Amino acid sequence: MKIILNIGTHGNERIGLKVERELKKLNIDKNTLTVQIANEKAFKLKKRYIDQDLNRSFPGKKDGNYEERRAYKLSPIIKSADIVIDIHSTTSALKDAFIVTKLDKKTLEYIKIIQPKYVLVMNVTKNNSLMSQAKVGIAFEYGKDNDLAVIRKIVLGIKRLLKYLKIIDVKLPETKIITKYFDVVSTVKKPKGYKQLKNIKNYKLIHKGEVYAKKGKQKLIANQDFYPIIFGEKNYKDIFGFRGKKLKIRV
Numbered sequence: 001m002k003i004i005l006n007i008g009t010h011g012n013e014r015i016g017l018k019v020e021r022e023l024k025k026l027n028i029d030k031n032t033l034t035v036q037i038a039n040e041k042a043f044k045l046k047k048r049y050i051d052q053d054l055n056r057s058f059p060g061k062k063d064g065n066y067e068e069r070r071a072y073k074l075s076p077i078i079k080s081a082d083i084v085i086d087i088h089s090t091t092s093a094l095k096d097a098f099i100v101t102k103l104d105k106k107t108l109e110y111i112k113i114i115q116p117k118y119v120l121v122m123n124v125t126k127n128n129s130l131m132s133q134a135k136v137g138i139a140f141e142y143g144k145d146n147d148l149a150v151i152r153k154i155v156l157g158i159k160r161l162l163k164y165l166k167i168i169d170v171k172l173p174e175t176k177i178i179t180k181y182f183d184v185v186s187t188v189k190k191p192k193g194y195k196q197l198k199n200i201k202n203y204k205l206i207h208k209g210e211v212y213a214k215k216g217k218q219k220l221i222a223n224q225d226f227y228p229i230i231f232g233e234k235n236y237k238d239i240f241g242f243r244g245k246k247l248k249i250r251v
């Protein structure tokens with residue numbers, strides 16, 4: 001079993017360092033759990049990226065810009081692992097988002113062990129994100145960078161998985177969380193000057209016909225029911241976030 005703990009896909013997100021520090025205490029063999037800083041240059045500079053979002057640059061280009069070259073180099077490494085765990089933070093009010101690019105048997109099996117609150121199946125980025133290259137790719141985007149509760153929850157989730165895979169043997173608290181699944185199908189564009197309304201909350205249904213953003217007296221009206229996902233992320237310039245649909249998963 002080879003697992004990659006991938007941190008720093010976005011160089012401004014520092015939470016991965018803290019997760020790494022916690023997991024180091026478990027003394028897991030380096031060939032079993034390898035830590036990798038995805039966007040090395042941006043991570044050093046504490047910038048989100050150098051030329052473009054690395055998480056939209058896969059599978060990459062041999063002679064492209066920095067992120068394209070980086071993606072090209074990382075792709076085979078990511079493909080070689082049995083599981084890739086990608087750690088992110090968010091500046092939005094999003095909480096407890098567990099992100100996958102597919103819901104196959106293995107991924108579902110691991111989700112049941114980790115017990116996240118929300119699973120986002122990112123169909124919208126399934127071809128160019130880092131995880132799109134993985135056999136099994138899972139990403140934690142549980143909250144803000146310096147939030148201790150967030151770090152604790154991520155570490156607990158990873159420990160549950162490691163225990164299930166018989167890599168560690170530790171006692172862990174039991175929980176009974178009913179996971180909600182969302183299919184994330186498209187982006188919600190943000191025309192210049194528009195602001196989302198205050199009552200718009202991640203995972204809370206926006207009904208068809210409802211106003212979700214305004215620019216002075218001009219309004220943006222939902223043309224279909226949808227769940228707002230990753231709304232309010234400061235790093236997105238021309239989108240509010242994503243459009244989600246609830247998925248029914250039989251467990």
Ligand SMILES: [Zn+2]
Binds near residue numbers: 009010013088089
């Ligand atoms: Zn990120």
